[in-house]
Amino acid sequence: MRTVYSGELRVSYGQFYVDSRRDDDGPAAWAACAGQSNGLCGAAVPGRLFLVTGLHTGRVGLTVEVHGAAPPLDDAWEEVVEASFRPARAPAVVLPWGDGPLCTLDLLPTEHRVRYCGRGMDRGREEELAVLEGGAPVDHYLLQFWPAPPAPDVVVRQTSGSAAYWHRHARNLPAAGKETVPGDPETRSWGGRLPSRRVREAGGDARGLVPLDRELIDAVDAVCPRTQRCLARWAAHRALTEAGLDGIDWITPALAALDRGEPLPDPFDDPERAWGRFFADARTRRTEAAEPDGSGNPLRRTTALPALLAAAEPDPLRAALGALFAAAVTHGPGYPALFAEARRRFPALVRDTPPARGPGRI
Structure with missing residues (x-):
């Protein structure tokens, strides 16, 4: 196991990204999660991940790890989702909203599994002002990558209202290319x-x-x-x-x-x-x-x-x-x-x- 990053991440609009492509057009929230079961880790746009946090604006805790095989699941995490991810090219980077790379992921452009874990998502929404005024982050997240064949995304664990909302949203989104607005x-x-x-x-x-x-x-x-x-x-x-x-x-x-x-x-x-x-x-x-x-x-x-x-x-x-x-x-x-x-x-x-x-x- 290799820890790529452990520290704080500045978020805006409750989101950040993993990107392995070289254009400036980030994925829309609906496109990133289209056809998925989970709404926290959008992996529907090839080469990119769209990641949701409870806090809207401020600092959250983030750890990023790369593993050789699926790591054990830590019970300390309240929200856990998994999805498949294939980098378009190396390296991939973790990107805050509107800012430069936070860290670099030296993942080969082959199939990987990503596990996104969180805790304190509802507190992040409720205590945003305290964080903005200099308080310690209240919601924390973990990103883990390991080589694995493609598989459907899955919600492993859900406890917060914030996560439940985004999962419901994702499940109602159409798969890419599906006609959704019929009629006159x-x-x-x-x-x-x-x-x-x-x-x-x-x-x-x-x-x-x-x-x-x-x-x-x-x-x-x-x-x-x-x-x-x-x-x-x-x-x-x-x-x-x-x-x-x-x-x-x-x-x-x-x-x-x-x-x-x-x-x-x-x-x-x-x-x-x-x-x-x-x-x-x-x-x-x-x-x-x-x-x-x-x-x-x-x-x-x-x-x-x-x-x-x-x-x-x-x-x-x-x-x-x-x-x-x-x-x-x-x-x-x-x-x-x-x-x-x-x-x-x-x-x-x-x-x-x-x-x-x-x-x-x-």
């Missing part, structure tokens, strides 16, 4: 099946959710108006908190009114005045964020304010869909965790099947 253009525009007329009339916010989580649209439509209204309020709070706007003195009264079910106070009773106040206040200066699918560069705080305005819509379905979409854009590539949290907070949203679509390239 209108049906295709809704991800392969038409929603209710009420959803179709809800406008662009509902359509914006289609590539993010098609199943969630129908789930929101199916719950009662009271749950829709509560979901809208929750999403507005999450968006404004994510953007750092929840403590602004002229915004907090609007959140309080929203929670009481009252009309939004001045200036939010007139969207034009609300935006004028927003851009005139130096405390609400704009900050950058990525689109939910990883593209573009909208402004995080500018996308959070519409969540508040949407949540006050008279129609509870339109309010819920609009606030959810605005909150997803505000969270950028971290939106799958937002949707997972919504399902935990509002169990009526949980349907018999996992989300039909997951994150794009993030």
Whole structure:
């Protein structure tokens, strides 16, 4: 056994990679896990691995090992998955998001098995602020490689909610090349099946959710108006908190009114005045964020304010869909965790099947 690396790894957007190719185009999350049983170690793109962590941004512990044969499984690891991996060429490198190689793997371009283990994934999500403020990493990971013939990927052990979410997501992804959006253009525009007329009339916010989580649209439509209204309020709070706007003195009264079910106070009773106040206040200066699918560069705080305005819509379905979409854009590539949290907070949203679509390239 050879330990290639043991230390800390900086992650962004809850991901890092192993890459043995020489182009700059990283795998999309959905492509990396397409057709797999596990959603933590995406091995569907030849020559690459897409690896998921519980922590969104900060430092995690990582050990990388190369073995001559399958190593024994350590019971200390809470999450364990395995997949087959064939490097496109030597060497392969471990890559943090948006950074240079962390370490080099001198693997021959032959078939290997990779085992990816983790512990503390849920804590990584919950204690991110403490890690960002200099605390020790709370989630840790182990990557092990050894020569082995190709075999299907497998979930060996699962204990955390984070891992369960990503496994469900992967199992709902189509294998590469499979037609997934049949029907006429209108049906295709809704991800392969038409929603209710009420959803179709809800406008662009509902359509914006289609590539993010098609199943969630129908789930929101199916719950009662009271749950829709509560979901809208929750999403507005999450968006404004994510953007750092929840403590602004002229915004907090609007959140309080929203929670009481009252009309939004001045200036939010007139969207034009609300935006004028927003851009005139130096405390609400704009900050950058990525689109939910990883593209573009909208402004995080500018996308959070519409969540508040949407949540006050008279129609509870339109309010819920609009606030959810605005909150997803505000969270950028971290939106799958937002949707997972919504399902935990509002169990009526949980349907018999996992989300039909997951994150794009993030």
